[in-house]
Amino acid sequence: xxxxxxxxxxxxxxxxxxxxxxxxxxxxxxxxxxxxxxxxxxxxxxxxxxxxxxxxxxxxxxxxxxxxxxxxxxxxxxxxxxxxxxxxxxxxxxxxxxxxxx
Amino acid sequence: xxxxxxxxxxxxxxxxxxxxxxxxxxxxxxxxxxxxxxxxxxxxxxxxxxxxxxxxxxxxxxxxxxxxxxxxxxxxxxxxxxxxxxxxxxxxxxxxxxxxxxxxxxxxxxxxxxxxxxxxxxxxxxxxxxxxxxxxxxxxxxxxxxxxxxxxxxxxxxxxxxxxxxxxxxx
Numbered sequence: 171x172x173x174x175x176x177x178x179x180x181x182x183x184x185x186x187x188x189x190x191x192x193x194x195x196x197x198x199x200x201x202x203x204x205x206x207x208x209x210x211x212x213x214x215x216x217x218x219x220x221x222x223x224x225x226x227x228x229x230x231x232x233x234x235x236x237x238x239x240x241x242x243x244x245x246x247x248x249x250x251x252x253x254x255x256x257x258x259x260x261x262x263x264x265x266x267x268x269x270x271x272x
Numbered sequence: 273x274x275x276x277x278x279x280x281x282x283x284x285x286x287x288x289x290x291x292x293x294x295x296x297x298x299x300x301x302x303x304x305x306x307x308x309x310x311x312x313x314x315x316x317x318x319x320x321x322x323x324x325x326x327x328x329x330x331x332x333x334x335x336x337x338x339x340x341x342x343x344x345x346x347x348x349x350x351x352x353x354x355x356x357x358x359x360x361x362x363x364x365x366x367x368x369x370x371x372x373x374x375x376x377x378x379x380x381x382x383x384x385x386x387x388x389x390x391x392x393x394x395x396x397x398x399x400x401x402x403x404x405x406x407x408x409x410x411x412x413x414x415x416x417x418x419x420x421x422x423x424x425x426x427x428x429x430x431x432x433x434x435x436x437x438x439x440x441x442x443x
Contacts, residue, residue, distance in 0.1 A: 171387075174394030177320070178387045180287050184294060184313070186380035191298030194372035196360055199348050203297050203310050206341065210317045213333075221324045221398040228401060228409040231329050232417075235406075238336045239421045243428035245344045250432035252348045262352040 177218035184211030198255065198262045202248045209241045282323055289316035301360045303349050307342060314338050325398040328406055 184207055191204025213234040220230020252262050259266045293316055296309025314337045321330035410418045 172392055172394040173396075174392050175387045176283065177324070178392075179384055180290060180320070182380050182383035182387065184290060184317075185383070186376045187291075187294035187298055189379060190372050190376040193375045194298065194364065194368065196362065197303065197352075199303055199345060199352060200298075200306060200360055202345060202348070203303075203306055206310060206337070206345075207294055207297060207313060210314065210337070213329075214317055214320055217321060217324055217326050217329055221326060221401075222394040224395070227399045228405050229414075231326050231401060231406055232409050232414055234326075234329055235332055236417060236421055238332060239425060242336055242341055242344075243425050245341045246428050246432045247435075249344050249348045249351075250435040252352050253436045254438065256352040260353065262348075 172222075174218055174222040177222070178215055181211045181215035181218065184208070184214065196263055196265070198248070198252050198264055198267075201264065202245065202252075206241060206245070209237060213237050279323065282319070286316045286319040286323065289313070289319070303360065304346075306360075307345055307349065310345075311338055311342050314342070325400055328403050 188204045188206070188208030188211060191207060192201050193204075195201050195204060216230050216234050216237070219225070220227045220233075255267055256262045290313050293309045293312030293314075297306045297313060298309075300306045300309060314333065318330045318333040318338075321327075321333055
């Protein structure tokens with residue numbers, strides 16, 4: 171196996187751990203932690219592909235920087251949503267926000 | 273001791289840190305401990321970036337993820353009125369474990385089989401790209417993306433403030 175395959179293997183594991191977290195967690199914050207793990211796996215895979223193949227390395231590194239920026243924006247919005255849900259329902263569990271109206 | 277062995281050792285160490293941190297992040301009953309696991313995994317990923325000779329990305333990983341995003345999530349935990357004995361402490365049913373395990377096994381199995389079975393040529397050493405090249409990329413071919421991400425960040429921040437300060441009308 172080439173070094174690139176090893177990096178991709180770790181990135182795939184990180185993606186799987188994140189997916190497991192998103193599905194198994196019962197609170198919105200636990201699900202957010204899973205999403206962050208998945209985004210890190212994606213970033214690692216992109217940088218590995220850019221740095222270890224003849225493709226343009228600048229593109230891969232800048233793409234990962236943009237993913238980090240989007241992750242920060244997403245975390246800000248989730249913080250606001252958690253705040254609203256916690257104020258309205260008393261906790262931030264995912265099954266308490268199952269009603270659409272009200 | 274030669275450099276290749278050192279690189280392999282560093283890779284194994286960072287991979288172990290990432291997997292241990294990730295496992296703690298998704299399995300701990302207490303959300304604070306899960307956050308500590310997430311920060312550990314983020315540091316491991318930063319180490320991987322260093323190993324791939326992407327020093328600026330590693331620095332940004334620590335600055336943005338460990339410094340900003342995890343503090344945001346800590347704020348979320350603090351403001352969400354978490355219960356002291358752990359929010360995730362309720363036992364899960366067998367079906368829930370099976371469902372989560374399936375979601376872990378199927379994508380990872382497919383991707384790992386692909387990574388193992390399909391041989392990919394890779395450079396023996398990662399390319400060296402300095403911060404100058406990244407800066408020229410940001411101000412050259414990728415200016416639009418650079419400007420758009422600042423618009424996205426501004427919109428997200430304004431949206432967060434708008435949502436969080438919403439006064440609910442009495443019914």
